[in-house]
Amino acid sequence: xxxxxxLGDIGVDVVLKEIKNIHLSVYPPSxxxxxxxxxxxxxxxxxxxxxxxxxxxxxxxxKLRGQERETPREYLNRESxxxxxxxxxxxxxEREAPPVVDLQHSAIVLHIRPEASxxxxxxxxxxxxxxxxxVAIPDLIALWEKRVGVRVNEFGIKKMKTRWGTxxxxxxxxxxxxxxxxxxxxxxxxxxxxxxxxxxxxxxNDRFIALMDNVMPEWRSIRDDLNRLPVKHEKWMY
Numbered sequence: 001x002x003x004x005x006x007l008g009d010i011g012v013d014v015v016l017k018e019i020k021n022i023h024l025s026v027y028p029p030s031x032x033x034x035x036x037x038x039x040x041x042x043x044x045x046x047x048x049x050x051x052x053x054x055x056x057x058x059x060x061x062x063k064l065r066g067q068e069r070e071t072p073r074e075y076l077n078r079e080s081x082x083x084x085x086x087x088x089x090x091x092x093x094e095r096e097a098p099p100v101v102d103l104q105h106s107a108i109v110l111h112i113r114p115e116a117s118x119x120x121x122x123x124x125x126x127x128x129x130x131x132x133x134x135v136a137i138p139d140l141i142a143l144w145e146k147r148v149g150v151r152v153n154e155f156g157i158k159k160m161k162t163r164w165g166t167x168x169x170x171x172x173x174x175x176x177x178x179x180x181x182x183x184x185x186x187x188x189x190x191x192x193x194x195x196x197x198x199x200x201x202x203x204x205n206d207r208f209i210a211l212m213d214n215v216m217p218e219w220r221s222i223r224d225d226l227n228r229l230p231v232k233h234e235k236w237m238y
Contacts, residue, residue, distance in 0.1 A: 001039070005047055010057065012050050016041065021203070024053055027162050031061030063227070075121035081108050083132065085184030085229075092121075101128040126159075129181040133157050136185065137176065140192045147215050150199040164226070167195040169202055183229060190222040 001016040013034045023036040037046050050057070073079065079090045083103065091107045094114040101124065102109040112121060134157065141152045153172040160166070160177045164187075167174040174195040180188045193216050201208040212219050 003043065005043065005050075007047075007050055007054060010054075010061075012047075014043065014046055022046070022049060024050070024057075025162070026057055026060040026064065031057075031064045033057055033061075073122070075110075075118050075125070081125070082182040083108065083129075084181070085187075099124040101125060126178060129178055130157050132181045133176065133178070133188070136188060137192060140189055141196070144189075144193050144196055144215070148193065148196045148200070148211075150196050152196060152199070165191040165195040167198045169199050172199055174199070183226060186222050187226040187229075190216065190219055190226065193219070 003014045003016075005012055005014070010033060013032070015034065015036045016039045017036060019036060019038055022038070022041065025034045025036075026032070027034065033050075035046055035050060073081070075090065075092070077090065077092050081088050081090050088103070088106055088108045091104075091109045093109060093111045094116075095111055096113060097111065099113070099116070099120075100111040102111070108125075110121060110125065112124060116124075137155055137157075141155065145151060151172055152174055155173065156175040157178055158175055159179075160175075163177065164180060165174065165176045174192065176188065176191055176195070180191060194212070197208060197211045197215065201211060216222075
């Protein structure tokens with residue numbers, strides 16, 4: 001069941017479903033508010049919960065609306081692209097052969113057919129970024145499994161508009177956002193550790209924070225750095 005209510009000028013979408021706990025989320029880019037709640041919970045109870053978190057909601061909305069966003073990419077020569085937080089200029093080399101991406105000093109060189117569309121260039125570069133993550137993530141998991149005290153059975157990489165990572169504790173599986181290949185490597189490491197800790201504690205509660213403090217004392221500083229970086233320009237559809 002989906003419904004909604006307003007807190008002043010803030011609209012709140014409510015989704016009632018078969019879950020045990022209530023969850024509050026504020027989504028970019030505009031700060032849309034969504035609450036997932038147990039199917040038997042009354043709307044008045046959910047409204048009171050939202051009111052109790054109103055200060056946090058407004059803070060998150062201000063942060064999202066003020067966050068810098070990248071300009072849309074057109075995949076043209078000398079356009080800025082990033083790998084591990086470093087800026088490179090895109091160099092397009094047209095040739096009648098399968099696409100290849102090379103990293104050369106200060107340039108990301110995209111070898112591609114002359115008739116390739118902007119969408120095709122994006123697909124090729126996205127796959128190249130995916131390969132960078134597939135190389136980097138296994139070493140991070142191996143490094144942190146013993147420290148965190150978990151075993152990761154599987155990892156995945158996917159495009160996510162609202163999260164840097166997610167996980168499935170039952171399957172001991174983690175996913176990371178494809179965009180992390182463009183951020184400094186310590187940001188990827190923080191997200192991998194964050195999701196690995198979630199395999200021990202599902203919620204962002206005091207136990208989760210204590211576990212993060214224990215295994216990665218500097219996590220707040222890295223998180224803040226990641227949240228200050230420009231995020232990908234998106235056309236958001238709701």
